[in-house]
Amino acid sequence: MRVPLSWLREYVDLAADATPEDVLAALVTVGFEEEDVHRFEITGPVVVGQVVSLEAEPQSNGKTINWCQVDVGPSNGGVRGIVCGAHNFTAGDKVVVTLPGAVLPGPFPIAARKTYGHVSDGMIASARELGLGDEHDGILVLSDLGIDAPVGTDAIALLGLDDVAVEINVTPDRGYAFSLRGVAREYSHATGATFRDPAERDFAELQPGSGHTAIVDDRAPVRGRVGASEFVTRVVRDVDPARPTPPWMIARLSLAGMRSLGVLIDITNYVMLELGQPLHGYDLDKLTGGITVRRANPGEKMTTLDGVERTLHVEDLLITDESGPIGMAGVMGGGTTEMSGTTQNVLIEAALFDPTTIARSARRHKLPSEASKRFERGVDPLIPFVAARRAADLMVELAGGTLTEEGGALFAEVFVEEIELPTGFVEGLIGVDYTDAEITGALTTIGADVSPSANGWTVIPPTWRPDLTDKWTLAEEVARIHGLDRIPSVLPTPPSGRGLTAHQQGRRRVADALAAAGFVETPAFPFTTEAQNDLHGSASGEHVPSIRLANALDGQAPFLRRSLIPGLLQTAHRNIARGLTDLAIFETGVVFLPEPGVEYGTEDVPPLGERPSDEKLAELNAAIPPQHRHVAVLLTGNVSPRQPGRPAEPAGLTEALDAVQIIAAAAGVEIDVVQSQRAALHPGRTGALRVGEEEIGYVGELHPAVADDADLPGRATVLELDLDRILSLAGGRIVAESLSTFTAATQDVSLTLPADVPAGDVRVALAEGAGALLESVRLVDDYRGEGVPEGSKSLTFALRFRADDRTLTAAEATEAKLGGVAVAAERFGAAIRD
Numbered sequence: 119m120r121v122p123l124s125w126l127r128e129y130v131d132l133a134a135d136a137t138p139e140d141v142l143a144a145l146v147t148v149g150f151e152e153e154d155v156h157r158f159e160i161t162g163p164v165v166v167g168q169v170v171s172l173e174a175e176p177q178s179n180g181k182t183i184n185w186c187q188v189d190v191g192p193s194n195g196g197v198r199g200i201v202c203g204a205h206n207f208t209a210g211d212k213v214v215v216t217l218p219g220a221v222l223p224g225p226f227p228i229a230a231r232k233t234y235g236h237v238s239d240g241m242i243a244s245a246r247e248l249g250l251g252d253e254h255d256g257i258l259v260l261s262d263l264g265i266d267a268p269v270g271t272d273a274i275a276l277l278g279l280d281d282v283a284v285e286i287n288v289t290p291d292r293g294y295a296f297s298l299r300g301v302a303r304e305y306s307h308a309t310g311a312t313f314r315d316p317a318e319r320d321f322a323e324l325q326p327g328s329g330h331t332a333i334v335d336d337r338a339p340v341r342g343r344v345g346a347s348e349f350v351t352r353v354v355r356d357v358d359p360a361r362p363t364p365p366w367m368i369a370r371l372s373l374a375g376m377r378s379l380g381v382l383i384d385i386t387n388y389v390m391l392e393l394g395q396p397l398h399g400y401d402l403d404k405l406t407g408g409i410t411v412r413r414a415n416p417g418e419k420m421t422t423l424d425g426v427e428r429t430l431h432v433e434d435l436l437i438t439d440e441s442g443p444i445g446m447a448g449v450m451g452g453g454t455t456e457m458s459g460t461t462q463n464v465l466i467e468a469a470l471f472d473p474t475t476i477a478r479s480a481r482r483h484k485l486p487s488e489a490s491k492r493f494e495r496g497v498d499p500l501i502p503f504v505a506a507r508r509a510a511d512l513m514v515e516l517a518g519g520t521l522t523e524e525g526g527a528l529f530a531e532v533f534v535e536e537i538e539l540p541t542g543f544v545e546g547l548i549g550v551d552y553t554d555a556e557i558t559g560a561l562t563t564i565g566a567d568v569s570p571s572a573n574g575w576t577v578i579p580p581t582w583r584p585d586l587t588d589k590w591t592l593a594e595e596v597a598r599i600h601g602l603d604r605i606p607s608v609l610p611t612p613p614s615g616r617g618l619t620a621h622q623q624g625r626r627r628v629a630d631a632l633a634a635a636g637f638v639e640t641p642a643f644p645f646t647t648e649a650q651n652d653l654h655g656s657a658s659g660e661h662v663p664s665i666r667l668a669n670a671l672d673g674q675a676p677f678l679r680r681s682l683i684p685g686l687l688q689t690a691h692r693n694i695a696r697g698l699t700d701l702a703i704f705e706t707g708v709v710f711l712p713e714p715g716v717e718y719g720t721e722d723v724p725p726l727g728e729r730p731s732d733e734k735l736a737e738l739n740a741a742i743p744p745q746h747r748h749v750a751v752l753l754t755g756n757v758s759p760r761q762p763g764r765p766a767e768p769a770g771l772t773e774a775l776d777a778v779q780i781i782a783a784a785a786g787v788e789i790d791v792v793q794s795q796r797a798a799l800h801p802g803r804t805g806a807l808r809v810g811e812e813e814i815g816y817v818g819e820l821h822p823a824v825a826d827d828a829d830l831p832g833r834a835t836v837l838e839l840d841l842d843r844i845l846s847l848a849g850g851r852i853v854a855e856s857l858s859t860f861t862a863a864t865q866d867v868s869l870t871l872p873a874d875v876p877a878g879d880v881r882v883a884l885a886e887g888a889g890a891l892l893e894s895v896r897l898v899d900d901y902r903g904e905g906v907p908e909g910s911k912s913l914t915f916a917l918r919f920r921a922d923d924r925t926l927t928a929a930e931a932t933e934a935k936l937g938g939v940a941v942a943a944e945r946f947g948a949a950i951r952d
Contacts, residue, residue, distance in 0.1 A: 120156060121301050122283045122373040129302035131311040138284045144308040149598045151287040156373055158249050158279040159223040165190050166260065166271040167215035169207060170197055183234050188242065190215050191270020201238040206256030212266065214243045214258050214273045223249045248279065250368050251378045263362045278369030291585040293495025297394030307563055307599055317393060317504045324503040326352045326525030330465060332409040334528060338432065340475050341727060345435040345447065346411045348470035350502045352510045353402060353524035355463045357382060357517040364516060382457045382464060385512045395468055395497055395505035396489035398445060402463035404455040407440035411447060418443065422450045434479045435471060448476035448493040449485050466509050468502035498582035499532045534578050537589060541574040544593040550604050552596060560599035561592060624785055624845040628749055629706050631784035632777065637704045637751060642685030644707065645675040655680030659797030663712045665743055678710040682750035683836055687828040690752055694830065700755035702769065706841060712743040749841045751777045754834040771803060774817050774835040778807060781839060786848040790878045791817065798824050807839060809847045815839030858920050862893065863931035867939060868914040870906060871948040877913055880942055884915060887941030888934045893920045912951050
């Protein structure tokens with residue numbers, strides 16, 4: 119909202135030396151955000167001049183210029199010679215002259231310059247050059263504005279070009295501040311300055327008469343609320359639409375961000391900015407019969423003031439006469455009854471429309487307007503009578519009209535619901551020890567009616583504050599009026615048992631651990647193709663059920679993902695295409711796993727604005743497929759680049775398995791790897807990941823054909839785990855083990871056994887047989903060459919032993935090792951390799 123300060127001074131006392139920054143600072147204290155300061159970018163000397171003579175001089179280029187002698191007053195150099203290309207003035211006219219040294223908006227500095235064979239000592243200005251409008255066909259003749267000022271008068275002050283406007287951001291809940299009336303009241307709250315309400319008028323003089331009462335025929339109200347609850351009309355006859363809009367009004371409208379469109383339209387816009395009540399003026403002679411407010415019929419069309427024919431929706435609220443639609447209520451008028459240069463009689467409309475209806479129509483037709491912006495935020499229901507009379511008075515004063523007894527009024531009783539404000543509630547919520555007088559005083563200041571009750575106060579909010587609906591919003595008003603700076607900066611003490619859940623903490627630990635290990639998190643869109651779901655969402659690549667979106671962002675990827683791998687492949691391709699070839703990326707996110715034969719989704723969507731029942735919520739939840747949170751990793755390129763004396767080290771299964779152990783440690787589980795097969799992965803280089811006997815993911819090298827389809831130039835290794843399931847298997851709180859102060863004993867053991875025995879099973883056997891002294895067991899070598907029988911292999915494990923109460927002897931470590939070997943020999947026929 120842009121607020122010209124000269125206009126603001128009419129309704130609230132501003133200090134004579136108050137700067138725009140001072141005004142903004144005051145408004146910030148009552149909850150507004152400062153945006154900008156707007157001025158007419160013009161500096162003098164700009165004065166009133168009178169044309170003494172003008173001589174038309176045709177030029178060789180076909181243009182005719184006027185060589186003018188213009189009197190600008192003795193103090194400004196007397197008569198000056200000025201070249202002017204306009205022809206809409208004659209000798210004796212008073213005009214606006216910009217003298218050398220002046221700067222016009224642009225910036226456009228003025229200097230004496232030689233042109234068309236003369237030295238032009240200044241410039242005669244048009245309205246557009248002064249920033250007063252778009253008119254540029256001719257210069258600004260002051261008599262056309264009804265001005266007859268002495269020669270040499272400062273034209274900047276005369277035309278209101280010395281005014282300045284402050285701009286504030288108005289939040290959606292404070293629509294009353296989209297008016298000078300509302301901002302002046304808030305400035306009064308901030309500073310204590312006297313506020314003069316422009317809406318305070320004797321209700322008897324606001325009665326519109328009869329003969330033009332509208333009919334509201336709303337047969338399909340939105341959410342049960344009738345589209346129009348008030349509709350006030352007044353008739354002004356014998357207006358002169360050719361009369362000029364006064365310069366002060368043009369200047370104020372311009373600073374407020376609106377163009378001057380003729381005196382009649384300017385008046386309706388001016389009153390809207392002044393009081394916050396949108397108005398519309400109809401050419402009374404173009405109306406056919408009476409006015410009816412109704413919803414649009416199916417397929418009905420109308421042409422709005424912007425010249426666009428619009429197909430209407432059955433929810434759109436229309437202003438109609440016997441000819442059909444003449445306006446889209448609260449949004450934009452129609453072209454058939456608009457006020458124009460031939461209008462003689464005006465019907466002024468000031469109405470109150472349903473905010474939801476107006477908001478939907480404005481968005482549906484992409485027609486945001488100053489009127490809809492106010493209606494959808496709520497307009498004071500007591501203001502339409504005042505606004506209609508104010509506009510009529512201005513049309514009489516500025517357009518020469520005659521106010522008649524014709525008009526009409528359709529209105530409903532205004533009822534504002536009481537709010538109970540308990541004693542102690544405001545202090546408890548805000549954290550400030552307000553006195554009772556401060557609480558009641560703040561609420562009275564904003565216009566509320568406050569009366570004592572058994573437990574505190576009964577508060578009736580003012581009609582212009584539809585956002586005050588409960589005790590919480592009242593408490594916020596008390597805090598705002600008495601200063602938000604009084605609220606102490608104290609960190610609240612979190613109640614016991616709140617905060618992140620165990621699973622949320624686990625997900626963060628896993629993501630943080632991967633990031634700390636050098637992996638980069640790359641979230642992707644959860645959309646993919648059905649083929650990708652089949653390939654990566656199942657071990658065999660068979661068809662699996664997928665959820666198809668009805669309104670997909672990308673028509674080529676309309677399915678919700680069953681795996682995170684397709685998103686990582688897209689991310690890798692995008693980075694490699696831009697020269698980033700060494701990648702270690704991961705994602706944690708939700709996958710969607712519909713069960714075969716189950717239909718998901720629903721067309722029975724509950725209406726907005728009301729909470730669904732528990733049964734409806736249960737039905738909606740049942741229509742959502744199971745969603746599991748996974749974690750996936752992709753590595754490609756090199757782990758370390760090529761260096762002098764050291765070749766590049768490519769990323770592979772070793773690094774992927776390290777990532778598995780990082781995830782396992784962060785989640786608090788032990789993950790084993792067992793060789794397996796997957797359609798998307800390289801045969802022989804794929805492993806199933808298990809926690810105990812339960813499979814919770816996989817790891818492996820991407821199949822060359824799959825990597826080629828994803829446009830990955832080299833090898834890529836991936837892993838994916840069901841993170842939710844891992845955290846569930848981890849159980850409760852993870853307790854760190856105590857660090858022993860005793861020295862560890864390390865021994866290696868090499869076992870010969872059949873080649874088809876999984877190394878993971880052998881490791882488990884060694885751990886079981888070695889007993890409690892074994893701290894860790896790790897596979898360090900897999901040999902299948904000379905010295906090992908055909909069909910066998912040699913596995914070497916590094917064993918570390920430690921006791922909590924003593925330093926182990928070599929004999930104790932050897933005994934524990936042989937216990938593990940015995941179990942491996944029993945289960946797999948393993949023998950210690952010589």
